[in-house]
Amino acid sequence: MSQRLAELAATTDLAADPVGFASDPWWLILFKAVLVFAFCVVMTLFAIWWERKVVAWMQMRIGPKHVGPQGLLQSLADGVKLAFKEDIIVKAADKPVYILAPVVSMVPAFMAFAVIPMGGQVSMFGHQTHLQLTDLPVGVLYILATASVGIYGIVLAGWSSGSTYPLLGSLRSTAQMISYEVAMGLSFAGVFLYSGSMSTSTIVGQQGDTWFAVLLPVSFIIYIVAMVGETNRAPFDLPEAEGELVGGFHTEYSSLKFALFFLAEYVNMVVVSSLATTLFLGGYRAPWPITAVWDGANSGWWTLLWYFLKVQLFLFLFIWLRGTLPRLRYDQFMRLGWKVLIPTSLVWLMLIATVRAMKNEGYDYRGIVLGIAGAIIAILVLSVVWDMFRGTDDEEEKAKAAQPPPGAPGAAEPFDPMAGGFPVPPLPGQELPPVPRRAVRRAEPVGAMVGNGNGTGSADDESATDATDKEV
Amino acid sequence: MNPVPPTGGSVLAAAHGPLSLVQDIDWAAIAPPLAVASAALVVLLADLFLSGPRKVWLAWLSLAGLATALGLLLPLRGGGRATFCAPADPATGGPPACSYVVSDLTLVLQLVLIGSAAVVVLLSMPMTAPRPWADESGSDRAVPGGEYHFLLLASVAGAVTLAAARDLVTLVVALETLSLPAFALVGLRRDARGGEAALKYFLLSVAATAVLLFGVSLLYGATGAVHLDRIAAALTTLDPKLDTVAATGAGLVLVGFAFKVAAVPFHFWLPDTYRGAPVPVAAYLSVVSKTAGFAGLLLVAGIGLRPYAHVWGPALAVLAALTMTVGNVVAVRVATGSGDAVRLLAWSSIAQSGYVLVPFGTAAGDGADLADRLPASVAYLAVYAVMNLGAFAVVATVGRDRPTGVVGDYRGLVRVRPWLALAMAFFLLCLAGLPPGLMGLFAKVAVFQSVVAGGTGWLAVVMAVNVVVALYYYLVWTALLFQPPVPGPPPVAGDGEAAGTLGSGGTLRVPAPFAVAIGLAFGLGVVLSVAPQIVLRVLTVPGLLG
Amino acid sequence: MTAHGYFSTYALVGLVLLVGGGFVSVAFAANRLLRPHAPNVEKLMTYECGVDPVGEGWAQTHIRYYIYAYLYVIFAVDAIFLFPWATVFADPGFGTTTLVEMFVFVGFLAVGLLYAWRKGVLTWT
Numbered sequence A: 001m002s003q004r005l006a007e008l009a010a011t012t013d014l015a016a017d018p019v020g021f022a023s024d025p026w027w028l029i030l031f032k033a034v035l036v037f038a039f040c041v042v043m044t045l046f047a048i049w050w051e052r053k054v055v056a057w058m059q060m061r062i063g064p065k066h067v068g069p070q071g072l073l074q075s076l077a078d079g080v081k082l083a084f085k086e087d088i089i090v091k092a093a094d095k096p097v098y099i100l101a102p103v104v105s106m107v108p109a110f111m112a113f114a115v116i117p118m119g120g121q122v123s124m125f126g127h128q129t130h131l132q133l134t135d136l137p138v139g140v141l142y143i144l145a146t147a148s149v150g151i152y153g154i155v156l157a158g159w160s161s162g163s164t165y166p167l168l169g170s171l172r173s174t175a176q177m178i179s180y181e182v183a184m185g186l187s188f189a190g191v192f193l194y195s196g197s198m199s200t201s202t203i204v205g206q207q208g209d210t211w212f213a214v215l216l217p218v219s220f221i222i223y224i225v226a227m228v229g230e231t232n233r234a235p236f237d238l239p240e241a242e243g244e245l246v247g248g249f250h251t252e253y254s255s256l257k258f259a260l261f262f263l264a265e266y267v268n269m270v271v272v273s274s275l276a277t278t279l280f281l282g283g284y285r286a287p288w289p290i291t292a293v294w295d296g297a298n299s300g301w302w303t304l305l306w307y308f309l310k311v312q313l314f315l316f317l318f319i320w321l322r323g324t325l326p327r328l329r330y331d332q333f334m335r336l337g338w339k340v341l342i343p344t345s346l347v348w349l350m351l352i353a354t355v356r357a358m359k360n361e362g363y364d365y366r367g368i369v370l371g372i373a374g375a376i377i378a379i380l381v382l383s384v385v386w387d388m389f390r391g392t393d394d395e396e397e398k399a400k401a402a403q404p405p406p407g408a409p410g411a412a413e414p415f416d417p418m419a420g421g422f423p424v425p426p427l428p429g430q431e432l433p434p435v436p437r438r439a440v441r442r443a444e445p446v447g448a449m450v451g452n453g454n455g456t457g458s459a460d461d462e463s464a465t466d467a468t469d470k471e472v
Numbered sequence B: 001m002n003p004v005p006p007t008g009g010s011v012l013a014a015a016h017g018p019l020s021l022v023q024d025i026d027w028a029a030i031a032p033p034l035a036v037a038s039a040a041l042v043v044l045l046a047d048l049f050l051s052g053p054r055k056v057w058l059a060w061l062s063l064a065g066l067a068t069a070l071g072l073l074l075p076l077r078g079g080g081r082a083t084f085c086a087p088a089d090p091a092t093g094g095p096p097a098c099s100y101v102v103s104d105l106t107l108v109l110q111l112v113l114i115g116s117a118a119v120v121v122l123l124s125m126p127m128t129a130p131r132p133w134a135d136e137s138g139s140d141r142a143v144p145g146g147e148y149h150f151l152l153l154a155s156v157a158g159a160v161t162l163a164a165a166r167d168l169v170t171l172v173v174a175l176e177t178l179s180l181p182a183f184a185l186v187g188l189r190r191d192a193r194g195g196e197a198a199l200k201y202f203l204l205s206v207a208a209t210a211v212l213l214f215g216v217s218l219l220y221g222a223t224g225a226v227h228l229d230r231i232a233a234a235l236t237t238l239d240p241k242l243d244t245v246a247a248t249g250a251g252l253v254l255v256g257f258a259f260k261v262a263a264v265p266f267h268f269w270l271p272d273t274y275r276g277a278p279v280p281v282a283a284y285l286s287v288v289s290k291t292a293g294f295a296g297l298l299l300v301a302g303i304g305l306r307p308y309a310h311v312w313g314p315a316l317a318v319l320a321a322l323t324m325t326v327g328n329v330v331a332v333r334v335a336t337g338s339g340d341a342v343r344l345l346a347w348s349s350i351a352q353s354g355y356v357l358v359p360f361g362t363a364a365g366d367g368a369d370l371a372d373r374l375p376a377s378v379a380y381l382a383v384y385a386v387m388n389l390g391a392f393a394v395v396a397t398v399g400r401d402r403p404t405g406v407v408g409d410y411r412g413l414v415r416v417r418p419w420l421a422l423a424m425a426f427f428l429l430c431l432a433g434l435p436p437g438l439m440g441l442f443a444k445v446a447v448f449q450s451v452v453a454g455g456t457g458w459l460a461v462v463m464a465v466n467v468v469v470a471l472y473y474y475l476v477w478t479a480l481l482f483q484p485p486v487p488g489p490p491p492v493a494g495d496g497e498a499a500g501t502l503g504s505g506g507t508l509r510v511p512a513p514f515a516v517a518i519g520l521a522f523g524l525g526v527v528l529s530v531a532p533q534i535v536l537r538v539l540t541v542p543g544l545l546g
Numbered sequence C: 001m002t003a004h005g006y007f008s009t010y011a012l013v014g015l016v017l018l019v020g021g022g023f024v025s026v027a028f029a030a031n032r033l034l035r036p037h038a039p040n041v042e043k044l045m046t047y048e049c050g051v052d053p054v055g056e057g058w059a060q061t062h063i064r065y066y067i068y069a070y071l072y073v074i075f076a077v078d079a080i081f082l083f084p085w086a087t088v089f090a091d092p093g094f095g096t097t098t099l100v101e102m103f104v105f106v107g108f109l110a111v112g113l114l115y116a117w118r119k120g121v122l123t124w125t
Helices: A002-012 A026-058 A074-084 A095-115 A139-160 A164-195 A200-206 A217-230 A255-280 A288-293 A302-324 A330-361 A365-402 A438-442 A445-449 A458-466 B011-016 B031-049 B052-076 B104-128 B145-164 B168-187 B192-223 B228-236 B240-260 B269-276 B279-304 B306-336 B341-361 B375-401 B418-432 B438-453 B457-482 B512-530 B533-539 C003-034 C063-088 C095-118
Strands: A119-124 A127-131 B081-086 B097-102
Touching: A026 A074, A026 A095, A026 A119, A026 A127, A026 A255, A026 A302, A026 C003, A074 A255, A074 C003, A095 A139, A095 A255, A095 C003, A119 A302, A127 A302, A139 A164, A139 A200, A139 A255, A164 A200, A164 A217, A164 A255, A164 A330, A164 C063, A200 A255, A217 A255, A217 A302, A217 A330, A255 A302, A255 C003, A330 A365, A330 C063, A330 C095, B031 B052, B031 B104, B031 B145, B031 C095, B052 B104, B052 B145, B097 B104, B097 B145, B097 B168, B104 B145, B104 B279, B104 B375, B104 B512, B145 B168, B145 B279, B168 B192, B168 B240, B168 B279, B192 B228, B192 B240, B192 B269, B228 B279, B228 B306, B240 B279, B240 B306, B269 B279, B269 B341, B279 B306, B279 B341, B279 B375, B306 B341, B306 B457, B341 B375, B341 B438, B341 B457, B375 B418, B375 B438, B375 B512, B375 B533, B418 B438, B418 B457, B418 B512, B438 B457, B438 B512, B438 B533, B512 B533, C063 C095
Parallel strands: none
Antiparallel strands: A119 A127, B081 B097
């Protein structure tokens, strides 16, 4: 145990680096803290511009171009404009909470940045220092914690607005974030299994040979999906679903407070991208072909470049997703989170733990791989067989259920969508005719991945009623 | 381990040595509760994949799990096994203290608990799987079978663990494992009455838990130990300044357990809870839950707080006297008033708790002679389990077709179902302590002997008076069984004594599981009446309290 | 790492919080100085798609949010239990027993998830 502690202490001190984190002079620490904030704000401004530009290109438009070169200052102008706008606090709002909510949403997003290693050791004003503000032994756990605190901001914003749409939007948002946080946490566990530490700098240090994205592909993919869900970005941007909820939790916010929510969203994007970089893509380390030809790539300020490029890669992924994918339905979204991501990550975690344990016990690597591949194939075959049998049962039951009992009120009168010359919703007891889109939904990848393998699950029943009693 | 020399001093490493990071566990010792808990999980999983009439398998699975647990008790017969031990304390030089001990006391209690639970499962069968035994009407209104059996087994696992627990933390955790599912069980039928009952039970029970935890923390603070034997050792050499703290802690812990066993004045939840719960759940609460509560009391008072016997002895004596008296007096009032059968049994079970508490009341001094007194409680508990379960089984049977559930329903039962009436008469006479219900009589005599030997004369007098008072309602009920049915049309339901008579009111169905349950209790009752030494042997086992 | 160094890493987190607070206060103060302030009744009215709001904005919400909150608490707490296990798992002295124990633990989790799944809790209706 004590060796373990000593070892932990050694690794968290970044054994390779002679400079500790506590050895910086106070002014340098303060400067770095302010720098972190500045970096976040600049990244936000840049990301907004970049997003608008990329989406515009994807849609054969030009995008912002008037303010500054290539419209680069457009988001800065927007930000300044927001700060100059009138601040309205609606009468029904719970004022202290209403003001506090954007702060609670934004500050944790910045705080998470404190443990992100943005680069290696550099020289700053003549001092050797790390491009990382602080290195907690439980750094990743800390990021999870700050992310959870950030959710409070959204809940409180929705609640304190005293308005229905924000309340519903915030509830949706919360349910969504907490659902994906579980999967996110489970994907972290795989990383800890390999790194033996929760400290971000140690995790980066452990990826000197191989990135964890290569060692843990499933964890990586789960994290990518969870991080998009966690930040409420397309295709998981249901809380802001403009068509249903006006604007979601920030409907009643204006001026700077709205800007703070905006800022929080983009800083969160940068944080989860940085975390993905740190945990899976080797952090600030240069990618392989570069290190092979250039020894100095992993030293000094160059590391910041690699970090920045990798984060940009993820930001581009965010934008790309937004530009291409339509928004999911809420039930599809929740199904993906609870029925696909969480079970998959649990199984994956135990799989890699078993492999590691067997390796530690000295089993032959190829034997392990073959055994596990065999087990997976067996389970897949079993599940296919199971689905084939169960699927027929389901369809029979559904066919039975679809037959309305004789004498039911709706049975006699079929639904006329244009009764009286107007489009009308179905009355109680009436049912919508089958939606033509149903066939499309069946082939949807999300539906196909889920338990009811042939995609004829309950979701199709719901889709019929979904349009009628849209409940939030 | 790795070659890096330890830099920081670590107590953990020193205590465990380099490679003993994983604790050794005596799996055979903990097998019975483990079997019950695994059965609970299996039932929960099976529920997800069984549908319709196949749900009846859940009850069979539960029974199988309990039977396995009973079977796993066999290899433990010799006793003297322990696991989850803290190593010998180098500071005080005390011996190793174990959290889980399989002693003779543990085995007796676990036998009673698991056996009673099996009978409760039998009683719940028509309720959880109506298809083979009944329609879905009346008192057989279905409760969700999977959840019911899962909760029941989870609760039993807690009870079985509690009987073997030898430290305060394990005791509290086991007690909560026992209680939490029980709240849900009470309200599982999801009607207004059940909800009220569950809420009452829950609120008072969590209050009791809070009191108990407070007491535990005080005891731990005063003695620095959680293991019962270490607490006892520490109490004998306690700094007098801490005496008040320890005594307060002891008092609060005992109050917490008094809630669980429903000793007066901590009994308020009991009658309404029994009445609102499904009858099998009431039987469960009155037998398994109560036995487990007494087991906890027995362990804490008899082992941990033994040096404080002079403190808690007189207090529990008063509690016992109050419990007996209030239980019996109210039971008499119920018998002459509404005549509600379950309520009557509820108050009768409070009175019976009083009898079990009587041997505790004889404690005095530093508890040197506790080992001679307390086994009488164990014997009484075992006998009480048989007779009370039998009575509840008959009430459950009759209650299915006579939903009014009053004592008047039993008028003329002997004409309709002679064996049922005979069994009920036997159980009631056992509870009263009259021949031919000899096992009840012997158990009462054992308690009486212990109180006389302990020199607490007034408690003996109170108990004697109470036994006589109790004769009234038991005998009235017994007599009803043999009275001719009232002629004429079946009267309106809920009409007290005059309600639904069996002779004229149609048939009375006895589902097979009920018949088996009643038969088991009856057979066991007869055996114990003929050969009471089977149970009374616990009185002579040396060192029962360990 | 010394105890002093250990605590100072956390003190830095507090520093970030302070800087964040400063950032927000400065922003709020500047905003207050710069923005116009001309409220009227209609501006202060809760937004309701263009019609006058009726009743309170605090609507009763569906019970399923509550269920998901419960599920989250269960699974998040359990996931947190996995973390320390994962960090020490490969160290000597733990071995296969630790793995089996975690299988049992995850098995419990899986049973809980399976239960919720089969009972239809995970299906958003």
